[in-house]
Every structure is written in structure tokens, then in C-alpha cells.
Amino acid sequence: MESAPLMIQGSLALLAAAISRYLWELDHMVSWVVIGFTIFGCIAYMTMMVVSVYSFDCPFQTPFSLLIHYIIGTNHPRQPVNHRESDADILLGDLAVAAVPINLHRHVIHSSLPLSQRKGYKHDARCISRMLALSTDMGATHLTMDFVQEIVWDAEIKTLPLEWIYKKLISCFDFTHPHTPVLNPALRDAAYLSAKAFAHIQIQQLCTAQGGGAGTADESWRPDKPHKCLGSLWSGGDHELESALLMVDRTFRHDVMIPWDKYRLKPDHHHWVSHLFVYRAWHDRRGWVPDDVSDFVKYSLNLENPPRKPIIADCLCIINIMLGEQFHVDDLTRRDKRLDRLILFYDSGTDVS
Amino acid sequence: MVDKIFTNISFRLQKQKSTSLTNAEASERAFRALKLITRLRTTTVATKSYELFKTIMQSTVAQKRKMAAARLALHAAYPPGLESAPPVGDPKHISDFLKYCADLPPGGDNHTDTIPQIIRTINTPSDQTPQFRDWYIENAEELLARFQWLYRSEEPNWW
Numbered sequence: 001m002e003s004a005p006l007m008i009q010g011s012l013a014l015l016a017a018a019i020s021r022y023l024w025e026l027d028h029m030v031s032w033v034v035i036g037f038t039i040f041g042c043i044a045y046m047t048m049m050v051v052s053v054y055s056f057d058c059p060f061q062t063p064f065s066l067l068i069h070y071i072i073g074t075n076h077p078r079q080p081v082n083h084r085e086s087d088a089d090i091l092l093g094d095l096a097v098a099a100v101p102i103n104l105h106r107h108v109i110h111s112s113l114p115l116s117q118r119k120g121y122k123h124d125a126r127c128i129s130r131m132l133a134l135s136t137d138m139g140a141t142h143l144t145m146d147f148v149q150e151i152v153w154d155a156e157i158k159t160l161p162l163e164w165i166y167k168k169l170i171s172c173f174d175f176t177h178p179h180t181p182v183l184n185p186a187l188r189d190a191a192y193l194s195a196k197a198f199a200h201i202q203i204q205q206l207c208t209a210q211g212g213g214a215g216t217a218d219e220s221w222r223p224d225k226p227h228k229c230l231g232s233l234w235s236g237g238d239h240e241l242e243s244a245l246l247m248v249d250r251t252f253r254h255d256v257m258i259p260w261d262k263y264r265l266k267p268d269h270h271h272w273v274s275h276l277f278v279y280r281a282w283h284d285r286r287g288w289v290p291d292d293v294s295d296f297v298k299y300s301l302n303l304e305n306p307p308r309k310p311i312i313a314d315c316l317c318i319i320n321i322m323l324g325e326q327f328h329v330d331d332l333t334r335r336d337k338r339l340d341r342l343i344l345f346y347d348s349g350t351d352v353s
Numbered sequence: 354m355v356d357k358i359f360t361n362i363s364f365r366l367q368k369q370k371s372t373s374l375t376n377a378e379a380s381e382r383a384f385r386a387l388k389l390i391t392r393l394r395t396t397t398v399a400t401k402s403y404e405l406f407k408t409i410m411q412s413t414v415a416q417k418r419k420m421a422a423a424r425l426a427l428h429a430a431y432p433p434g435l436e437s438a439p440p441v442g443d444p445k446h447i448s449d450f451l452k453y454c455a456d457l458p459p460g461g462d463n464h465t466d467t468i469p470q471i472i473r474t475i476n477t478p479s480d481q482t483p484q485f486r487d488w489y490i491e492n493a494e495e496l497l498a499r500f501q502w503l504y505r506s507e508e509p510n511w512w
Contacts (some may be wrong), residue, residue, distance in 0.1 A: 071441070076434045298389055315393075320358055322382055
């Protein structure tokens with residue numbers, strides 16, 4: 001079945017040639033019209049083929065371009081954002097696992113990363129912003145907000161859907177009650193995903209800013225009204241949602257504390273928090289690692305059932321940052337390469353060392 | 354990664370690492386990091402913690418801070434339930450530490466499961482090195498007599 005396009009294209013070419021040849025016998029002028037269309041079609045086809053060979057991401061792949069990709073060995077679809085790999089990633093991953101002090105300045109690390117990877121995140125960010133702005137389907141917006149976590153929202157990314165996500169989050173609550181915002185139960189998932197997406201973008205933007213984390217995120221989108229704390233007021237017994245809301249609150253106010261000891265987090269949510277807290281630890285590396293980050297590490301390492309290995313790895317990273325080691329949290333693929341290797345260590349029965 | 358953390362802690366507690374941090378800051382960071390890493394219960398952490406304990410006991414850090422760090426290190430070296438804890442050696446360090454703990458007044462901080470665990474461990478011949486065993490046979494009675502509070506459920510005021 002996969003050769004059907006080739007057969008269709010071949011048959012079209014034969015048809016065009018046959019008609020041209022037939023009409024040439026009848027009338028040269030009419031034949032030239034058909035030949036003109038055929039030549040135009042051939043040129044368009046060749047252009048598409050060249051473009052497709054140049055970039056595998058091109059949506060106009062032809063059977064010949066696929067064949068050329070196969071011959072020259074570039075027949076890989078575009079890798080998902082969290083599985084990109086390059087020599088630099090492997091090198092940095094090795095350095096992180098070996099815990100060699102990485103004293104490279106962040107822009108040195110930046111420049112060592114393939115431009116295409118950074119462009120990939122920028123493209124993804126633009127797509128997310130556009131999708132959120134245009135889509136009216138709840139399922140689509142949920143999927144899009146879930147995808148936010150797959151991207152490293154580097155400070156160089158300027159297309160931020162923060163305002164949209166913040167409005168979405170606020171719209172899930174009813175603020176007419178005198179003391180506490182009340183969550184619309186039907187919008188629980190929307191609130192959770194938007195809180196996660198918002199905290200994720202804000203924290204990464206802040207913590208990867210040039211100048212070693214001293215930068216501040218663009219806050220021009222902020223509403224005039226001050227942010228009303230959601231997590232500290234709302235207590236619905238949903239630990240994932242509450243902690244995500246408190247992380248949102250924490251991006252507005254530094255005095256918000258998150259009571260990790262109270263929570264029993266699901267592994268996915270726990271991993272997400274640990275990943276973001278590496279950024280927060282990095283951000284404050286010139287001062288103290290914030291108390292809530294320390295509390296989180298304590299909570300994670302203290303659990304009776306040890307958490308997932310990547311979470312432990314993140315905690316170890318945070319402790320290392322606390323000791324003054326400079327890890328590269330803005331390495332666009334740090335999360336995957338380092339952790340993949342750590343998981344290999346664990347799976348082979350080796351202790352974390 | 355754990356190796357690196359323990360090396361850093363050791364250097365910083367002994368103020369040997371030249372960094373932009375002041376000695377007090379470096380020491381405080383190391384202490385905070387030690388509090389966190391000792392929550393991880395693995396064989397590697399236990400072994401490294403025991404090594405760190407020896408380093409701390411040999412260091413010239415202020416007595417109170419030294420003993421607090423030593424307690425954390427020992428707590429991680431001999432956590433309850435860990436099957437393969439490092440064998441107990443260096444009688445001098447252990448006895449110095451236990452004597453210091455025995456002299457503390459009862460009451461206060463309730464984080465005290467370190468001492469009973471240490472007592473249990475040094476009482477177990479299979480967990481003792483030959484050097485420690487010889488010393489223990491001679492000194493156990495006197496040493497354990499200092500820990501009567503263990504049997505009265507009284508807790509000392511640690512630090």
C-alpha cells in the first residue's frame with residue numbers, strides 16, 4: 001500500500017506524456033498547453049522533492065525524497081522534544097552523571113548546543129501559543145497545556161501563552177464566595193493543567209534568564225488586579241492540584257510555603273515538581289536554596305516507598321547545587337540524557353554514585 | 354553523584370575548599386546538604402556516611418557543630434532496616450562520639466534514633482571490625498553504663 005503514491009504519480013506522468021504525444025499529432029498549439037502544464041507539474045514536483053530532501057520535517061515528502069533519505073541515512077522522523085540527542089548532549093549528560101563540576105558559563109553551554117534543538121523549542125512554543133489562542137475545543141486545549149511541560153521554556157523564548165493560561169486558570173474558580181475561591185468540579189482538570197503549565201513556564205523563564213538566574217520573567221501580561229492566592233485558600237484534598245496551585249502562588253509571592261509533608265503525590269506529578277525544583281535551586285544558587293525546595297528534597301528522600309529514580313536524581317542535583325556545584329539546568333536535553341543514564345545505572349543494579 | 358556530594362560536604366565542613374563562599378557559609382551549606390543526603394537510605398550512602406563520620410571526627414570544627422554533623426553522618430551510616438551497614442571500626446571516634454552523647458542532659462529534641470541504632474550495631478559482633486571488637490570487649494560495660502537513659506525512655510537534649 002505504501003507504494004500507491006508512487007504508482008499514482010507514475011501513472012500521472014505517463015498519462016501526461018501520452019496526452020502530450022497524442023495531441024502533438026493533432027494540433028501543436030493545443031499540445032503545447034498540455035506540455036506546459038506537465039512541465040509546471042514536473043518543476044513543482046522536483047522543488048518539493050529537493051525541499052523534502054533538505055528537511056525531513058517538510059510536510060511534502062515524495063516517494064523519491066523518502067528513497068533519497070533512506071539512501072543517505074537520514075530517514076529519521078523528527079525526534080520528540082524530550083528525546084533529542086547530540087554529541088553535546090551526550091557529553092553534558094556524561095558530565096552530569098559523573099558529577100564533574102560543570103563550571104561552563106551558561107552561554108558557553110548554549111552555544112555548544114545545536115541551534116536546531118533550540119529552534120525546535122521556539123517553534124513548539126509558538127505552536128502552543130497559537131493553538132491555545134485559536135482552539136475552542138476543551139480536549140485540544142488540555143492536550144496543548146499538557147504539552148507545555150515537554151518544552152524547556154528558555155528565557156530566549158519570547159512567545160509566551162502566560163496570559164491565556166492564567167485567565168484559563170482563574171476562570172476555573174468562583175471568587176464570589178467571601179473567603180475562599182471555589183473550584184468548579186467540572187473544571188478540575190483544566191485548573192490542574194493550567195496551573196502546571198503556568199508554573200512550568202514561569203519558573204523556567206525566571207531560572208534560565210541570562211545573567212545566571214538574576215533575570216526576571218516578562219510580566220507585562222499580568223492583570224492589573226493583584227493575584228489572589230489559590231492554593232493556600234483552597235483545600236479540596238486534591239494534593240496534586242493544591243501543590244500545583246501553590247507553585248503558581250509562589251511565582252507571585254515569595255512567602256508562600258508548600259507543605260510537602262502533608263502530601264502524597266502521584267509519581268508523575270512528583271517527578272514534574274522535582275524537575276522544576278532543580279531550576280529553582282539553580283536560580284537561587286548564589287544565595288540559599290529556598291526552604292521549600294529543601295523541604296521538598298527532605299520529603300522526597302524520606303518517603304517510606306522510595307520515589308522514582310529520576311526524582312532521586314533531581315534531589316541529588318539540588319543537593320549538589322546547594323553545595324555550590326553549577327549544573328546546567330538550561331541544557332535543553334539535560335532532563336532526558338542525564339536521567340536516562342542514571343536509570344541505566346539503577347537498572348544494572350548499581351547504586352547511585 | 355553521591356560521591357561528589359560527600360566529597361564536597363567533607364571539604365566544606367573542613368573548610369578546605371577555596372570558593373567565593375565564606376567559611377561560615379560553606380560550613381552551613383555543607384551541614385544543610387548533609388541533613389538532606391542522609392535521608393537517602395542506600396548502601397552507598399551508608400558507606401560514604403561512615404567515611405564522612407571519621408573525617409568529621411578528625412576535623413577541627415567547633416565541638417558542637419562537629420558532633421551534630423557526626424550524628425547525622427552516623428544516622429545515615431546505620432539507618433534502621435538497612436541490611437548491609439558498614440562494619441564498625443575506629444573505636445576512638447565512636448567512643449568519643451558516644452561519650453559526648455552520654456554527657457548530654459536528657460530532654461529536648463526527639464530525633465534520637467541514632468544512638469539506640471549505634472548501640473545495637475556495636476553490640477553485634479558481625480558488624481564489628483577485629484580492631485573494634487578488641488576494644489569493645491574491654492570498654493563495653495563502662496560505655497553502655499552511660500546510656501541508662503535508653504532504658505528509661507528519657508531522651509537527652511541533643512543539640
